Amino acid sequence: MLNLLKKIIKTGCVTEAYHADSVPPRFRGGMLWEPGRCQHCQSCRDACPTGAIGFSDGMLTVDQQACAFCGRCEAVCEHQALSHGGEYQLAEMKSRLSGKIRSIVKRSLHIRHVDAGSCNGCDWEMAALNNPIYDLQQYGIDFVPSPRHADMLMITGVVTRNLEQALTLTYEATPSPKLVMAVGACAATGKVFGKSYAICGAADTIVPVDIYVPGCPPRPAALLYGLLLALDRLGGNRKA
Template sequence: MLDTMRKIVKTGIVTEKWNESAVPPRFRGGVLVKTEACSGCGNCTQLCPVGAIAMVSGRPVINNKLCIFCGRCQQGCHQGALYHGSDFKLAEKREVMETGGILRKKISQLLGRSLAIRHVDVGSCNACDWEMAALGNPLYDLSQYGINFVASPRHADMLMVTGMVTRNLTQALLKTYEATPAPKLVVAVGSCATGGKTFGKSYAVRGSVDALVPVDVYIPGCPPRPQALIHGLLMAVNRL
């Protein structure tokens, strides 16, 4: 017991501020474009396996929700115009109409200082799930924000959905969504959930999460880092 106490005192506080954590050199953030180097050849649109790149006014535009961060566009660009940045703050909110904005304000008032999350895996490779699990360790300490995971959707304010929706788990997603009391939020986590094109067209998959249930926040990444997840969660409850 005394040895444990000594170790705790010696170690000190290990929790980091989510927006100040160091990003490793190998991390792949969103794809950025050096406009001065781009020749407008459009080769990158052919290289992208999920169609996340479109040419607009002769320049590539990347859809982060579709991107699987594979790096093919960067490797295949002979001009070096495309590269992966280091920014993990890629979460996006769904655009809502005025009535939706009013509802969002009410949700923020109800959930602003606390949040109960139910995780739903609808067909992931578990990479995103492992990143979510890391949120509970002392380094990120998600509970310091009043955010916790719960065992039942009936106790949840939010659903965090990982994976591209598979045929066999479609009913599970719909029933979990229906079981979650209103007002509720839905967050799509990872490229499979946000884009739904990782495995192309198949009888076994339904696609992205928003093809079945309304999504409030998209957190792209393959997988998104824990800091990116925290950024998306705080964005969902208007705490940024």
């Protein structure tokens, strides 16, 4: 026990403040486009596996929810007009939450994770929220084992036909008012795996979704941004 206490004192506090902007050197965030370099060859659009890139009136458009951050568009662009930036605060809310929901979850939020057919990439990033670096509990947010105790469902993966019923039943078992977050490009758009006899589609084709967090997978800080956005607890850190 004494050795353990010595180690704790020596290590000190390792929890990162949410507003820390540092990202890993090879991190791929939101797409950046330089119009002056672009020759409108549209090779980036053809290379995108999820159809996230398009052109409209000579302007490049990026569906951040569908972007898998794979880097293929950046690799094929001969003019270096596209690049991945360090932006990870890309979560979006479908609509403003009612005052009733905010009053219930303002101080705390209980989350039930639902794997609807993921590759487990997003699941690993969600698990990192509980480690000492991100320390999700410091915000009054925690995961619970039962949907009957939850305020929010965090859905990962494209919804498969084998898990469609499980997702529906979990949603119905969660007491109202409740929130639903689509985690990652699969749950947000369902475009990563395309169309198949075994796939139903994005999470919002089965249950109503309130918050979308893009990424493949989204880093823990991006998930935390989405959670705090839902709770309206970002203060001065909220992106316009």
